[in-house]
Amino acid sequence: MKSIFQRCVLSVALLLAMVSTSQAQSFPTRPIRIVVPFPPGGSADLLARALGEKLTTSMGQPVVVDNKPGAGGIAGADFVAKSNPDGHTLLFANTNIAINPSLYDKLPYDTSTALAPVLLLAYVPSLIMVSEKTPANTIQELIALAKSKPESLNYASAGSGTFPHLAIELFKMQAGISIAHIPYKGAAPALNALLAGDVQVLCNDMLTGSQYVKSGKLRALAYTGSTRAPTLPQIPTMAEAGLKDYVAVGWQGIMTPSGTPAAVVERLNIEFNKALTDPALRHSLTSQGLVLSGGTPKQFADYISQDTERWRAVVKTSGAKAD
Structure with missing residues (x-):
């Protein structure tokens, strides 16, 4: 009896493997x-x-x-989470995937x-x-200014609970x-507020922020990555500026609805990794401040x-709330 059961289990496993392989070969x-x-026009969209x-x-x-904007990325993520898990609907995910579970009491999906x-x-x-x-x-001069005049400085963000908000809270x-x-x-109104001098400080992504630094309209005191940016090598990292444990880096990645066949996920992984090796694409994206990654689904998970x-620790300590 046990032998028959084992043979049945093996047969089902082989059948599933054949189906998965067939799906990958015919996909998409x-x-x-x-x-x-x-919305269109941001770094994620580009x-x-x-x-x-x-x-x-x-x-x-x-x-x-x-483009499906809304609720800090939740609307688009929810749409994908509830889509057919066949690999034809993908989510262009970003740091909000890691932030939102701590920021909201309840999400319409379990990330x-x-x-x-x-x-x-x-x-x-x-x-x-x-x-x-x-x-x-410098960062140290900004810290000294804030300490000498408590509550005299303010900073802008793209909204409560967004990455720029939590990066400054950190x-x-x-x-x-x-x-x-x-x-x-x-992000655009926050940047305009800094340009107008209505606020004193802002954390802004390299894509849109660096052009104002290079033109002299704004001053960059530090870079939030772990090593200096090739496009602005004169700007120190936060660690070099004196905050040795500070790193606040956003990210962008691809996700699918759970249940997507493993072979289809593997095919997508191979194709996106291959696209990231294109010299012209790499030059275009890295010149805008992005640090290209790649890798396996397990590494991303x-x-x-x-x-x-x-970000859970930052949300809890800062008391950040979603708009």
């Missing part, structure tokens, strides 16, 4: 949709479209970008079970910047300073887990 059978849970062009050629089916990682595409380091009116040329925690938070409805714990 129709256009692939990459859902970007943010990277998704650049990769979509490469995959359209390599996979033999159109790869289209579908750890509803979405499956494909690969980490890129890290998105940022700049800690100040306006021309702010009398600080800075405040490690520096032992108090700077008032002024949330705006998006581990990174999401670590990042979720990192």
